Amino acid sequence: MTVTVSFVLNGEDVSVDVEPRTLLVEALRDRLRRTGTHVGCDTSQCGACVVHVDGRSVKSCSMLAVQAEGAEVVTIEGLAKGGRLHPMQEAFREHHGLQCGFCTPGMIMSALDLVSQNPDPDENQIRHWLEGNLCRCTGYQNIVRAIKAGAQAMRSA
Amino acid sequence: MAENGIGVAVRRKEDRRFITGAGRYTDDINRPDQLYAYILRSPLAHARINAIETAAALAAPGVVAVFTGADMAADGVGGLPCGWGVANKDGSPMVEPTHPCMVVDRVRYVGDQVATVLARTRAAAKDAAELIEVDYEELPSVTDIHSATADDAPLVWDEAPGNVCYDWAIGDARAVDAAFEKADRVVSIDVVNNRLIPNAMEPRAAIGEYDEATGDYTLYTTSQNPHVIRLLMGAYVLGIPEHKLRVVAPDVGGGFGSKIFHYAEEAIVTWAAKRVGRPVKWTADRSESFISDAHGRDHVSHAELALSDEGDFLALRVRTRANLGAYLSTFAPSVPTYLYATLLAGTYKTPAIYAEVKSVFTNTVPVDAYRGAGRPEASYLLERLVDKAARVTGIGPIELRRRNFIDPDSFPYQTPVALEYDTGDYDACLAKALEIADYAGFDRRRKESAERGKLRGIGIATYIEACGIAPSNVAGALGARAGLYEVGTIRVNPTGSVTVLTGSHSHGQGHETTFAQLVTEALGVDIDNVDVVHGDTAKIPFGMGTYGSRSLAVGGMALMAALDKVKAKSKKIAAHLLEASDEDIEFKDGKLTVAGTDRSVSFGEVALAAYVPHNYPLDILEPGLEETAFYDPKNFTFPAGCHIAEVEIDPDTGVTEVLNFVAADDFGRIVNPMIVEGQVHGGVVQGIGQALYEQCVYDPESGQLLTGSMMDYCMPKADNVPRLEVATNTTLCTHNALGVKGAGEAGAIGATPAVINAVVDALSGIGVDDVPIPATPERVWQAIRQAAA
Numbered sequence: 011m012t013v014t015v016s017f018v019l020n021g022e023d024v025s026v027d028v029e030p031r032t033l034l035v036e037a038l039r040d041r042l043r044r045t046g047t048h049v050g051c052d053t054s055q056c057g058a059c060v061v062h063v064d065g066r067s068v069k070s071c072s073m074l075a076v077q078a079e080g081a082e083v084v085t086i087e088g089l090a091k092g093g094r095l096h097p098m099q100e101a102f103r104e105h106h107g108l109q110c111g112f113c114t115p116g117m118i119m120s121a122l123d124l125v126s127q128n129p130d131p132d133e134n135q136i137r138h139w140l141e142g143n144l145c146r147c148t149g150y151q152n153i154v155r156a157i158k159a160g161a162q163a164m165r166s167a
Numbered sequence: 168m169a170e171n172g173i174g175v176a177v178r179r180k181e182d183r184r185f186i187t188g189a190g191r192y193t194d195d196i197n198r199p200d201q202l203y204a205y206i207l208r209s210p211l212a213h214a215r216i217n218a219i220e221t222a223a224a225l226a227a228p229g230v231v232a233v234f235t236g237a238d239m240a241a242d243g244v245g246g247l248p249c250g251w252g253v254a255n256k257d258g259s260p261m262v263e264p265t266h267p268c269m270v271v272d273r274v275r276y277v278g279d280q281v282a283t284v285l286a287r288t289r290a291a292a293k294d295a296a297e298l299i300e301v302d303y304e305e306l307p308s309v310t311d312i313h314s315a316t317a318d319d320a321p322l323v324w325d326e327a328p329g330n331v332c333y334d335w336a337i338g339d340a341r342a343v344d345a346a347f348e349k350a351d352r353v354v355s356i357d358v359v360n361n362r363l364i365p366n367a368m369e370p371r372a373a374i375g376e377y378d379e380a381t382g383d384y385t386l387y388t389t390s391q392n393p394h395v396i397r398l399l400m401g402a403y404v405l406g407i408p409e410h411k412l413r414v415v416a417p418d419v420g421g422g423f424g425s426k427i428f429h430y431a432e433e434a435i436v437t438w439a440a441k442r443v444g445r446p447v448k449w450t451a452d453r454s455e456s457f458i459s460d461a462h463g464r465d466h467v468s469h470a471e472l473a474l475s476d477e478g479d480f481l482a483l484r485v486r487t488r489a490n491l492g493a494y495l496s497t498f499a500p501s502v503p504t505y506l507y508a509t510l511l512a513g514t515y516k517t518p519a520i521y522a523e524v525k526s527v528f529t530n531t532v533p534v535d536a537y538r539g540a541g542r543p544e545a546s547y548l549l550e551r552l553v554d555k556a557a558r559v560t561g562i563g564p565i566e567l568r569r570r571n572f573i574d575p576d577s578f579p580y581q582t583p584v585a586l587e588y589d590t591g592d593y594d595a596c597l598a599k600a601l602e603i604a605d606y607a608g609f610d611r612r613r614k615e616s617a618e619r620g621k622l623r624g625i626g627i628a629t630y631i632e633a634c635g636i637a638p639s640n641v642a643g644a645l646g647a648r649a650g651l652y653e654v655g656t657i658r659v660n661p662t663g664s665v666t667v668l669t670g671s672h673s674h675g676q677g678h679e680t681t682f683a684q685l686v687t688e689a690l691g692v693d694i695d696n697v698d699v700v701h702g703d704t705a706k707i708p709f710g711m712g713t714y715g716s717r718s719l720a721v722g723g724m725a726l727m728a729a730l731d732k733v734k735a736k737s738k739k740i741a742a743h744l745l746e747a748s749d750e751d752i753e754f755k756d757g758k759l760t761v762a763g764t765d766r767s768v769s770f771g772e773v774a775l776a777a778y779v780p781h782n783y784p785l786d787i788l789e790p791g792l793e794e795t796a797f798y799d800p801k802n803f804t805f806p807a808g809c810h811i812a813e814v815e816i817d818p819d820t821g822v823t824e825v826l827n828f829v830a831a832d833d834f835g836r837i838v839n840p841m842i843v844e845g846q847v848h849g850g851v852v853q854g855i856g857q858a859l860y861e862q863c864v865y866d867p868e869s870g871q872l873l874t875g876s877m878m879d880y881c882m883p884k885a886d887n888v889p890r891l892e893v894a895t896n897t898t899l900c901t902h903n904a905l906g907v908k909g910a911g912e913a914g915a916i917g918a919t920p921a922v923i924n925a926v927v928d929a930l931s932g933i934g935v936d937d938v939p940i941p942a943t944p945e946r947v948w949q950a951i952r953q954a955a956a
Contacts, residue, residue, distance in 0.1 A: 029290065046189065051876070056453070086187065109675035140884065144882055146366055148848055148849050151890060151891055
């Protein structure tokens with residue numbers, strides 16, 4: 011049995027037939043072929059799958075696709091506009107906030123939700139916020155630096 | 168220095184695709200008409216299989232095929248090969264059991280492959296696997312080293328009495344015994360090196376594909392070394408000639424060693440793709456990674472250090488038992504032997520060393536190389552022992568180390584355990600670390616903590632590692648069944664841009680940038696006009712891949728050799744164009760000039776002439792400008808350094824907080840300091856993870872993995888670790904032209920002993936002289952309570 015779910019993905023209307031049990035991340039990756047959102051665990055610890063649903067960060071592995079009906083979903087692919095990187099993306103590149111890149115989309119999407127709530131987070135606030143995002147490469151130091159710089163760039167944008 | 172050449176913190180060329188979600192990892196790839204594989208794994212640690220009933224699964228919706236080990240055996244599929252043989256003390260070979268891709272009649276660990284379901288969706292394959300009925304007859308199991316080596320322990324393999332794979336030794340036992348007899352003092356220590364689960368963020372995945380019309384196979388896989396997989400799988404497992412097998416390791420989301428090895432799933436999907444005539448895709452769930460990715464470490468050791476009254480190290484004796492798991496993973500035997508015991512001299516001039524290593528089989532996931540591979544185990548043991556000696560003798564951790572450091576003027580230095588160090592300055596790294604850590608101000612900070620009821624400690628570790636593996640003939644003499652050179656091609660395109668083909672593989676290390684920096688430095692080509700290609704056996708020459716911090720020291724040197732050939736040929740072409748002698752041509756900043764004149768051609772003009780050879784010395788020179796070089800290193804490289812950790816412990820809760828961490832490392836010449844710092848950050852946090860958080864736990868009765876998810880296995884998070892201070896002090900490697908040593912593993916090698924030494928230092932004032940690793944709050948709290956009792 012499948013059901014049709016319709017939502018706005020990165021500003022575009024999409025409709026996709028899924029099983030009721032299909033997770034949002036599975037619909038995004040396997041059905042809509044937006045593979046920038048990653049799956050790093052099966053217990054909702056790692057945060058590689060963070061996307062925005064109606065403006066808030068959500069682990070797309072912990073939400074059913076059908077729950078996204080009518081929602082506005084933004085993934086990492088939706089950030090750069092007209093080939094221009096989002097300031098947070100730019101900050102990750104500038105401050106070497108990524109190595110293998112696998113956790114990066116989730117880190118960036120999570121960081122943007124933090125900044126939307128707290129435009130000028132300090133290092134402790136950033137580290138605490140990232141509790142739900144695991145990285146095995148960077149030791150977090152440059153991710154924290156990147157988020158701080160990204161927030162600053164967004165404030166002055 | 169070229170604008171984006173050697174020594175510049177060039178921002179990474181590869182980043183754009185990763186930060187925009189356009190990276191292409193194995194699970195991002197989908198092949199037309201593909202099926203999804205789900206692998207049914209053993210739920211038991213040890214059992215005989217009496218029967219496997221697959222009919223119900225095969226009849227389930229969406230299912231196309233169900234295969235078992237019997238199907239693979241009937242097709243003549245071989246076992247997974249082991250790439251390194253280790254001999255026993257008496258010269259006899261190690262026990263080397265078969266390692267089937269799917270078992271036939273006996274499972275040996277929780278996670279062993281039992282059956283594979285192919286279906287049209289992942290969910291359908293997984294659902295159907297639940298319908299497979301396996302008749303297991305459970306057998307007693309062993310999971311830890313102590314029980315595996317106990318009298319009448321259950322046997323993992325009938326052919327391995329006492330569960331021993333090999334009983335190996337290195338060094339001069341007699342010289343060590345003699346030194347101990349004369350010693351003024353002997354300090355000993357028992358240490359466990361905790362078992363770890365690597366947990367690269369990208370779970371392993373593989374897609375197999377077979378083209379009926381051409382007989383060509385393709386395997387996409389999460390590998391650090393696609394050619395090694397092609398060789399092992401093609402030649403030993405599936406019998407596919409190498410020219411008919413392409414292995415692609417696209418973007419790979421971290422490896423840390425765990426993606427070096429040839430895994431069963433790679434062979435299963437490739438074999439199954441031919442059986443069903445459709446591409447077959449498998450991606451591990453994280454829970455599956457925990458029970459199928461090779462684990463790391465897992466040693467139990469006893470070590471004794473003989474000293475003179477003055478604190479001179481006279482001899483070191485080490486007895487280690489290592490857990491290899493149920494089967495021999497690809498390079499498992501080498502890790503507790505040649506990658507471990509050869510490093511037991513550390514940075515010290517200990518004249519006599521003897522180490523015995525007994526490696527055993529257990530009913531656990533195979534254990535193999537994990538970031539550092541043997542060297543963290545050596546460094547942890549040695550630095551804990553040296554710190555204990557410093558405490559017992561009252562000489563102190565700095566003075567005792569300084570007293571025994573190999574002097575900077577005594578290189579090359581032959582250790583008593585096979586290695587010859589080429590260069591280093593260990594005291595310089597120590598001094599730098601002490602200064603940055605404000606070691607002198609520590610007593611004041613300790614008092615401040617005490618006023619708040621907290622216990623503060625500071626811990627030092629000096630380490631050395633052997634990287635840039637390896638001179639092939641040396642490795643071969645020690646049991647390696649592979650060459651360990653690297654290959655690189657510099658392909659200059661007709662319009663002057665450059666395509667670099669490298670056998671190294673980047674899974675986070677930033678090769679696409681670092682290697683491009685080598686090219687821009689050598690040829691003066693703008694870095695935007697250099698692209699690095701790696702990870703596809705159809706595109707690159709036969710390379711050995713990335714592990715053991717070897718990419719720059721071996722892979723980079725192959726590129727340097729190829730660049731030298733390109734420069735030499737370019738000079739000949741320029742000499743012809745300029746009507747001069749090639750000895751008179753100078754190649755600088757992308758220009759080839761007749762020395763002492765203003766007559767020159769650009770490198771781009773030379774490239775064009777090579778491909779449009781109208782005015783070209785065709786009688787003496789081939790057209791084209793593309794050179795390949797294979798580089799076999801002359802020695803290992805020896806990065807070294809000093810790490811200092813400062814911790815604060817809450818005695819009421821046992822919680823340890825790392826307040827400050829300093830790493831002062833000697834990596835030789837640094838090509839991209841930004842990337843090197845990042846490598847250190849990541850390694851140090853993995854090392855802190857081992858010291859305080861990470862612990863693989865098996866239930867001793869049932870053999871079940873108790874830490875089988877990210878909820879149960881504690882990986883360091885951003886708020887568990889401090890901001891790290893990272894510095895370097897450089898001595899150049901003497902046997903490669905770049906002077907580079909490697910930086911990938913150092914953090915994980917130095918950090919663990921530094922943190923535990925700091926914890927012990929914090930607790931030594933209340934009578935604690937040892938803590939188990941990882942020093943979790945509960946264990947620290949217990950240690951404090953026991954000392955008080």
